[in-house]
Amino acid sequence: MSENIYHLRISELDRNAPILGTKGKAVSGACLHYCAPGVGGWGIVRIALLVPESVMLFIAPHGCGRHGSVASMQLGYRNRIFYLDVSESDIVIGAHIDRIDEIVEYILSHLPKKPKAFLICASCIDDLLASDYRGITRRLTKKHGIPFGEVHMNPITTNSSTPPALNVQRSIYRFLWDPPQEQKQKHLQNINLIGHFSPVNPNSEIYLLLQNAGFENIYQVSDCKSFEEFLKMRDSSRNILIKPFGRLACADMEQKLDIPSTKKYICYRAQGVAESYRELGKFLGCELDYEPYYEAVLKKIESHRKRLSTLRIAIGEGVNGSAFEIACALAECGAQIAFIISSAVADYEWEYIGRLQKIDPDIPIYTSYHPTMATIDRVKEEADLAIGFDAAYICQNAKLMILDSNAQHYGFEAVAALLDGIDEAMSANVSARALLYSRALVV
Amino acid sequence: MKDLHMILPTFAPDFSGVCSTLFEMEGMVVIHDAGGCTGTFTGYDEPRWFDEKSCVFTSNLDDVEAVFGTDNILLDKIFAADEFLNRRFIALLGSPSPMVLGTDLNALAKIIRQKTGKMCISFNTKGTVFYDEGISMALLELARNFLPSGRPQIIPNSVNLIGATPLDLTNRHNIDVIKELLEENGFFVCSTWAMGSTLDEISNSLSAQCNIVLTASALKTARYLEKVYGMPYLAGSFSGVKGVRECLRQLEALLKGKEYRKYRPPEETGGRTLIVGEQLLANGIRQSLELDFNIGGVDVATFFNADPQYMRPGDCKEMDEDELLRRIRSGIYNRIVGDGLYRLFDAGLPGCRFVEIPHIAVSSRLSWESSVCPFGKSMLELVTCGEEEFYG
Numbered sequence: 001m002s003e004n005i006y007h008l009r010i011s012e013l014d015r016n017a018p019i020l021g022t023k024g025k026a027v028s029g030a031c032l033h034y035c036a037p038g039v040g041g042w043g044i045v046r047i048a049l050l051v052p053e054s055v056m057l058f059i060a061p062h063g064c065g066r067h068g069s070v071a072s073m074q075l076g077y078r079n080r081i082f083y084l085d086v087s088e089s090d091i092v093i094g095a096h097i098d099r100i101d102e103i104v105e106y107i108l109s110h111l112p113k114k115p116k117a118f119l120i121c122a123s124c125i126d127d128l129l130a131s132d133y134r135g136i137t138r139r140l141t142k143k144h145g146i147p148f149g150e151v152h153m154n155p156i157t158t159n160s161s162t163p164p165a166l167n168v169q170r171s172i173y174r175f176l177w178d179p180p181q182e183q184k185q186k187h188l189q190n191i192n193l194i195g196h197f198s199p200v201n202p203n204s205e206i207y208l209l210l211q212n213a214g215f216e217n218i219y220q221v222s223d224c225k226s227f228e229e230f231l232k233m234r235d236s237s238r239n240i241l242i243k244p245f246g247r248l249a250c251a252d253m254e255q256k257l258d259i260p261s262t263k264k265y266i267c268y269r270a271q272g273v274a275e276s277y278r279e280l281g282k283f284l285g286c287e288l289d290y291e292p293y294y295e296a297v298l299k300k301i302e303s304h305r306k307r308l309s310t311l312r313i314a315i316g317e318g319v320n321g322s323a324f325e326i327a328c329a330l331a332e333c334g335a336q337i338a339f340i341i342s343s344a345v346a347d348y349e350w351e352y353i354g355r356l357q358k359i360d361p362d363i364p365i366y367t368s369y370h371p372t373m374a375t376i377d378r379v380k381e382e383a384d385l386a387i388g389f390d391a392a393y394i395c396q397n398a399k400l401m402i403l404d405s406n407a408q409h410y411g412f413e414a415v416a417a418l419l420d421g422i423d424e425a426m427s428a429n430v431s432a433r434a435l436l437y438s439r440a441l442v443v
Numbered sequence: 444m445k446d447l448h449m450i451l452p453t454f455a456p457d458f459s460g461v462c463s464t465l466f467e468m469e470g471m472v473v474i475h476d477a478g479g480c481t482g483t484f485t486g487y488d489e490p491r492w493f494d495e496k497s498c499v500f501t502s503n504l505d506d507v508e509a510v511f512g513t514d515n516i517l518l519d520k521i522f523a524a525d526e527f528l529n530r531r532f533i534a535l536l537g538s539p540s541p542m543v544l545g546t547d548l549n550a551l552a553k554i555i556r557q558k559t560g561k562m563c564i565s566f567n568t569k570g571t572v573f574y575d576e577g578i579s580m581a582l583l584e585l586a587r588n589f590l591p592s593g594r595p596q597i598i599p600n601s602v603n604l605i606g607a608t609p610l611d612l613t614n615r616h617n618i619d620v621i622k623e624l625l626e627e628n629g630f631f632v633c634s635t636w637a638m639g640s641t642l643d644e645i646s647n648s649l650s651a652q653c654n655i656v657l658t659a660s661a662l663k664t665a666r667y668l669e670k671v672y673g674m675p676y677l678a679g680s681f682s683g684v685k686g687v688r689e690c691l692r693q694l695e696a697l698l699k700g701k702e703y704r705k706y707r708p709p710e711e712t713g714g715r716t717l718i719v720g721e722q723l724l725a726n727g728i729r730q731s732l733e734l735d736f737n738i739g740g741v742d743v744a745t746f747f748n749a750d751p752q753y754m755r756p757g758d759c760k761e762m763d764e765d766e767l768l769r770r771i772r773s774g775i776y777n778r779i780v781g782d783g784l785y786r787l788f789d790a791g792l793p794g795c796r797f798v799e800i801p802h803i804a805v806s807s808r809l810s811w812e813s814s815v816c817p818f819g820k821s822m823l824e825l826v827t828c829g830e831e832e833f834y835g
Contacts, residue, residue: 035499063570
């Protein structure tokens with residue numbers, strides 16, 4: 001086997017590289033993909049079930065339901081999801097579609113209480129067969145008096161303009177406008193945070209900043225205790241998109257519910273957070289008083305700078321945010337970037353790449369999926385700290401900092417969490433393998 | 444409700460069975476899928492994936508390739524990877540999407556053979572059937588493609604173990620226990636298909652005197668080897684002490700070409716026992732319960748395929764959740780042996796004892812750190828301690 005592991009230097013990243021779906025410019029050409037142990041995320045089923053008080057019927061060959069059903073047991077929501085195995089003959093004659101009504105009734109009759117919403121999840125094969133799940137869910141909504149929604153776990157569309165990770169968020173928020181409701185007056189004091197999975201950390205200053213700006217009610221789907229509370233998101237006056245995956249959902253809500261939105265992605269550079277709040281203030285028509293938080297975090301950075309300047313840090317793609325932005329934040333604080341893992345560069349990341357190229361044009365950029373990755377236990381670069389499971393897997397002597405979507409930081413609180421997290425990780429001794437498998441990540 | 448999983452996870456699919464069997468075989472395994480199927484195998488059906496390296500890849504099929512049928516994209520990716528990986532063979536597996544598209548994997552394998560000059564095996568896996576079918580396919584292809592045409596000199600008292608993967612046997616320690624049991628009794632293990640042996644060791648395995656089948660998915664291969672090479676086989680039972688002794692006596696008889704009369708099982712006394720698991724492993728546990736504990740009335744049930752030759756009246760194959768629930772709630776069983784997830788069916792049945800033996804094809808990573816070993820003496824401890832621990 002070849003010992004030459006595919007990688008680029010950061011100075012070699014190409015703005016004219018082929019596009020990899022909505023992810024951005026590809027880091028490697030088309031190739032077989034290696035599925036490294038550290039890759040994966042929340043999975044479509046888990047994200048869709050953020051809809052409070054909902055249940056799901058997953059309709060697919062049983063191989064497609066395997067990872068999600070095991071993950072649902074690990075994470076404790078197995079009682080909200082039901083799997084209908086689709087056989088080869090079902091596919092040929094469409095028998096699985098014909099059985100949906102019967103199966104839905106069976107599930108409803110076996111639940112201790114009627115769910116507030118019912119999701120039906122289809123897979124790649126029904127996409128290829130052009131099965132009409134929209135029509136089925138509309139019919140079932142009328143029949144059972146609760147809203148039914150369609151979800152697609154269809155990785156075959158990953159490189160398309162509507163990949164599953166974006167599409168599932170459309171499915172979640174579709175409940176707000178489908179079936180259509182009479183438009184109510186917008187509640188000016190209500191605002192939504194969109195795109196993320198876990199609720200934003202309660203210590204984030206964004207709550208106070210928005211409240212002081214007159215937004216008394218801040219909604220996020222993962223924080224809604226009931227389906228009724230979730231539906232209140234339709235009456236909010238603004239959407240703030242804090243992670244890219246909610247982009248299509250925001251566009252839908254703008255069109256269907258007349259809720260304007262702004263992109264203010266999570267970032268870890270203090271200057272970037274300040275700039276983000278300045279722009280957010282303009283969008284909201286007020287000034288956000290973020291200065292005290294900014295000053296506090298700048299002091300915190302100064303107190304960490306000496307320590308950071310002694311560290312070699314590797315950053316993986318599975319982090320909550322942009323690996324390039326995090327690398328930039330840390331490099332500007334004096335840390336040495338050992339390597340970065342990325343499969344594609346999104347438009348907004350070129351700014352950070354430009355900054356990193358000036359600091360160190362030789363930073364190696366690996367892709368977890370390139371087939372050469374199957375030949376190595378570790379890359380040749382050494383690191384003291386690896387942020388993200390994927391980075392830790394190819395640099396197993398480094399300490400692990402997880403920083404994944406299970407904890408959602410935001411604003412200056414995210415900067416502080418990154419710095420504190422580094423300290424904590426450097427003094428901890430954890431098993432990456434055990435932690436990884438406890439996270440129930442899904443590819 | 445038929446085909447509906449309300450309680451258990453869905454089970455390991457056929458492509459996981461193939462990949463698991465070929466994991467240590469030094470090949471390049473390509474699943475023609477969009478990534479999710481490969482992620483299922485690597486993340487949920489393969490306990491070795493974190494600590495060991497194997498060249499299993501996804502073709503990363505996308506909707507444009509699927510709709511336009513541009514198979515040359517897949518071929519180019521395989522040729523490019525083969526250039527720098529240079530593995531000993533290539534295996535091309537299907538998944539639900541190629542099945543719907545009618546992709547001709549056999550034709551693609553032929554093109555790959557012609558272009559690379561390497562062995563390329565195709566597997567029409569679909570994700571709609573279970574892992575045992577995948578293991579069965581992969582073992583048979585190993586036999587068809589990697590064995591010489593004739594048998595070399597036979598090593599006396601030597602055996603091959605066929606049908607070992609983590610999906611049924613959890614880990615390598617369990618295989619080692621079986622090997623030790625054989626070696627302590629004067630037998631030499633030539634190869635283990637396909638966990639703990641190299642492709643060369645498997646290629647040289649015709650020097651073994653006979654084959655021992657560990658799981659039902661290996662029966663097709665054992666019968667093939669018997670038909671083509673005249674190698675006799677037996678279904679192994681390695682649980683317990685007297686259970687193993689019975690198996691060894693049967694093995695000695697087989698090697699000497701003598702008839703062997705199986706023991707007569709004890710009568711049922713005070714409630715039946717239900718073993719839920721892979722058929723032949725479950726049969727081995729039944730043998731131990733009968734001979735080591737004098738327990739009668741033991742039924743074997745499996746969600747997967749089972750060979751009629753090794754079934755007894757009361758046994759059941761290809762059951763669904765409803766059938767397991769019906770059996771457990773029937774009240775006739777006072778002992779259940781099987782994966783820990785079956786406890787989820789056990790609620791409300793006071794007095795029913797449970798012995799946990801993990802089955803990775805069912806419970807996946809939920810139990811792949813388990814150190815439970817159902818082989819040899821430890822089976823005795825399991826039954827004794829398990830009965831105390833899980834008494835309802």
